[in-house]
Amino acid sequence: MSDSKVRVRIAPSPSGYLHVGTARTAIFNYLYARHHGGKFLVRIEDTDVERSDPALVYNILEALNKLGLVSDEEIILQSQRKDIYSAVAHQILESGHGYCCFCTPEQLEASREKARAEKRPPRYDRRCLKHTEEDCANKIAEGVPFAIRIRIPEGETTYTDMVAGELKRQNTEIEDFIIARSDGSATYNLAVVVDDHQMKISHVIRGNDHITNTFKQIHIYKALGYEQPKFGHVPLLLRPDKKKISKRLGDKDVAEYLNEGILPEAMFNYLCTLGWSSKTEREIYTVKELIEIFDSANFNSANAIFDEEKLIAFNKQHIMKKPTIELAPIVSELFKDKLGPDNGNMAANSEYLLRVIDSLKERVRKLTDFVSLGAYFFKDEFDYDQEAAEKQFNSENAVFLAELAERFEKLSEFSKETAEAELDKLADEKGLKRGKLIHPTRLAVSGMSVGPGLFVLLELVGQKRVVTRIRKAVDFINSNM
DSSP states (O other): OOOOEEEEEEETTSSSBBHHHHHHHHHHHHHHHHHHEEEEEEOOOOOOOOOOOOOHHHHHHHHHHHTOOSSSSSSSEEEGGGGHHHHHHHHHHTSSSSSEEOOHHHHHHHHHHHHHTOOOOOOOGGGGGGGGHHHHHHHTTTTTTEEEEOOOSSSEEEEEEEEEEEEEEGGGSOOOOOOTTSSSSOOHHHHHHHHHHHHHHOEEEEEEEGGHHHHHHHHHHHTOOOOOEEEEOOOOOOOSSSSBBGGTOOOBBHHHHHHTOOOOOHHHHHHHSSOOSSSSOOOOOOHHHHHHHOEEEGGGSOOOOHHHHHHHHHHHHHHHSSSSHHHHHHHHHHHHHHHHHHHHHHOOOOOHHHHHHHHHTTTSSTHHHHHHHEEEEEEEEOOOOOHHHHOSHHHHHHHHHHHHHOOOHHHOOOHHHHHHHHHHHHHHHHHHHHHHHHHHHHHHHHOOOOOHHHHHHHHHHHHHHHHHHHHHHHHHHHTOO
């Protein structure tokens, strides 16, 4: 198959939001398609009526879009293809590769219980395979409900996996599984094969928990005479407790991470490193760079641990690399959301905002840190860090701060250089170390004990606001002595 015919897909089910495991698999498919100049497609697997929620489809697609994982063609909804699956199931039945199963749920459960009691695998015992065509016709005429099972031939099933190499299973280990339920609905394995065939999927790249399904699906491909795609089963994403990442276990979804301040490109980059390697010491890449170097030969076979702290470390690096002008609209919205309309205008001031972002950029780990670490640039009302205030706000420092405010107010030019010179001059005159003035001044102007360089901070806040804030801190100290 030529590179130009590469067609891959991601097929999330709307039984929850897009969790990082599904996103990681989508990223692998996307990179494989883009590296080979192929197509990346999206299909929504919503045939499970009880577990699927149509309202979640939008959320899943929005999360994929934010990661840049946009389908190259129309999105397929399995719920709109029921008639197609039904026709194919009956095609398998009529070809002799399938048969009717009239077993009731109670009969099947009793059979499974007997197998477990006898310490045998609880596989279907093929009791309905003995029915003649006449038997089946009579039961159907009587209105007896039936499912359709595929008949697994003797022998073994073998295929070469893109990740695991040659895999083999004896057909005696694969039961005659149901492809269409008694209500006429298709099962997962049938729907997947039909869709992948009709979508002309060339490579199926998915988690290694689907290997069992692959052995089943191969028999559907053979029964229908379809050409098989190439299969690649990538390692699973595990939590630190070694359990599989799962929306059922309450793991955060992609949208939550993005809302908490993770850049989409950082999420993309980090997830790509879980189960795949560039085979170099380098970790931080742009999406464009990953497309260029992506090689399916570099998939790892071992399951990977999703480490939230490592994700944040990647995010910090991507924030550092991202041009400030590109961060500005994102950060502006964060400030306006948190500060409200009264302070939103200043947050929207592009020149001032760019300078604020530059002053904080090296300290933030998440985009939301710009707000938590820099709200004082836009808002004059704030609380003082309690621990820092207990240490820095005392009567002696109140005197020094009051005098520093006087000196700052008299400066004809207020810049980081003149502010630093004035503070140093006061410290020298009083026989103090610079820190004795720097720490309470920072607290007075920002309410915080950490932040960008003090004199950069002072210049940004501006002379009038700095003087006002220092005097307000002096009043606070004096009223609490």
